[in-house]
Amino acid sequence: MxxxxxxxxxxxxxxxxxxxxxxxxxxxxxxxxxxxxxxxxxxxxxxxxxxxxxxxxxxxxxxxxxxxxxxxxxxxxxxxxxxxxxxxxxxxxxxxxxxxxxxxxxxxxxxxxxxxxxxxxxxxxxxxxxxxxxxxxxANMDLVVIVASERDPDFSPGLVDRFLVAAQAARIDTLICATKCDLWSVDSPQRLAPPWKLYLELGFEIAEVSAKRGDGVAALRERLKGKKALFCGHSGVGKTSLLRALLGTELGRVGEVSQATGKGRHTTTATVLVGGPDGSQWMDSPGIREFGLADIDAEKLAEFFPELGRAGCAKTGCHHEGEEGCAAAATPRYSSFRRILQSLRSGEN
Ligand SMILES: Nc1nc2c(ncn2[C@@H]2O[C@H](COP(=O)(O)OP(=O)(O)O)[C@@H](O)[C@H]2O)c(=O)[nH]1
Ligand SMILES: [Mg+2]
Ligand SMILES: [Zn+2]
Incomplete structure (x- = not known):
């Protein structure tokens, strides 16, 4: 049959x-x-x-x-x-x-x-x-690897925050991958510079890598060993290059199989599981702009931005939505928070 x-x-x-x-x-x-x-x-x-x-x-x-x-x-x-x-x-x-x-x-x-x-x-x-x-x-991820570059393309804080919220809401661990570190100035310790400093201070895990020069690739391979990890981020940040560096030559097979089925196009428009050592299941995705946040209750969004609560105005019942004297308005991710909140309220998700 x-x-x-x-x-x-x-x-x-x-x-x-x-x-x-x-x-x-x-x-x-x-x-x-x-x-x-x-x-x-x-x-x-x-x-x-x-x-x-x-x-x-x-x-x-x-x-x-x-x-x-x-x-x-x-x-x-x-x-x-x-x-x-x-x-x-x-x-x-x-x-x-x-x-x-x-x-x-x-x-x-x-x-x-x-x-x-x-x-x-x-x-x-x-x-x-x-x-x-x-x-x-x-489906079935252990980890979402949020890939972002500081420049080429420029860092997009709103997108990273959206990915963080979506992954946390789905109860999946996250790792922010700061790529293209070969483009950073050698003289300054960029790891502690914005935008990465902010995420480190918030307690997120950050891996600094260059697919081009090889920095951090071995450590990342070790960190991801045995994991089911989805690589996501803005298109052009270097997801596919990084997976290629992590895997060696294995990634070449992805395109070939797709061509064989006449669906070569799909390798760039949909997620592909590319394999990995020791049963790892690493997945490459196209430049995804957003994950569904529709399951998140707008009233609960602030839980994913704990720094808002720590800013000092929560005790007074402030919702951090533009209230007069809201101390959270000075926190770095406040505008991300407001934008996501607005999209949840308007049902855009
Ligand atoms: N300088 C530098 N360029 C990189 C690095 N990784 C990827 N690129 C370049 O960035 C562009 C986009 O890479 P690609 O892997 O296709 O990004 P993706 O869209 O996220 O999969 C390509 O021109 C790569 O050569 C890196 O570590 N350093
Ligand atoms: Mg790609
Ligand atoms: Zn407030």
Whole structure:
């Protein structure tokens, strides 16, 4: 038996054919939603490495072998009010069956079930007919590596704070990676300079690296060993270069596999699990502008900015929202806080 590998639709549910009425499709979707039950994580035999329309590439946990898989509908549809754009996301643990056939130079398989996740990060995306769907960037992470450069491109504090809030809200550890340190002036100890000084003082972990010169790469490799880590940040900050430096030559394979399936484009527009030593699962992502913060209650946002509370006005019941005499207004991340708060209130997320 060979799975049907279908076209280029962005939405895997779009493949149901025009002859079926919209009503019937909706009913089918509803009933299949009700059927799906996530598997226990110990049932997994593979991890999702890359997602294409209607299929995905997985790595078998036993021997790292890769399979190109289609989805068994009943096995992958998940419960939930907001649909996800794909039936699986990179980092998902899955149970797959090998089919004993080959396509585009890869052995084929079928995803029969998806395991319950420990966490996920997603981006809200527009669905059909004005609905909202979730585009899951990655699932099951131990660590979010927030990659940022001081210049080329310039440091973007708002983006780093957004990533920090989203990861902390999803209860995932964070590491800020200060890249391109070869561009810093040799004479000044830049580690203690802004913007890094601020984050160090707030208690965040910072790794200083240069993919180009190799500074900090061995220490970072050690820190990330065995971890499921998502690399994220503004495009151009050096995520892919850093992963290449951490992995040596292994990263070259990513593009090749994608070309084989005719989906080369996707390596730059979606997350890819690139592997790593000793069972590490390192994931490269495209330049993500934001993670979904929709699950965060606006009233609770200040918890992710503990320095606001420490500024001295909280005792008086101040919400740090522009009140007269608010001491928190002088803290460095105050404008980030206000901007994120505003976007939560306006429902932009
Ligand atoms: N000077 C310097 N340039 C770097 C370094 N790392 C990456 N770059 C350059 O920054 C640009 C963007 O790198 P890339 O890895 O594609 O960034 P990504 O978009 O975050 O994946 C490329 O031109 C790289 O050569 C570094 O450590 N030092
Ligand atoms: Mg990149
Ligand atoms: Zn205040």
């Amino acid at each position: 060979c799975p049907k590998f279908k076209g280029d639709s962005e939405d895997w549910l779009d493949d149901e054919g025009d002859s079926v009425s919209a009503k019937a499709r909706a009913a089918a979707r509803k009933s299949s939603h009700a059927r799906a039950t996530p598997l226990a994580p110990e049932k997994a035999n593979a991890v999702v490495a890359e997602v294409y329309p209607n299929q995905c590439r997985v790595k078998l946990l036993a021997d790292d072998r890769e399979l190109l898989c289609a989805f068994r509908r009943a096995g992958v549809l998940q419960k939930g009010e907001i649909r996800e754009r794909s039936p699986v996301a990179v980092g998902d643990l899955v149970f797959v069956k090998e089919l004993g056939t080959r396509h585009a130079e890869m052995d084929q398989g079928l995803v029969e079930g998806v395991c319950a996740r420990s966490n996920r990060l997603y981006r809200p995306a527009p669905g059909r007919e004005g609905t909202q769907i979730h585009h899951v960037i990655a």
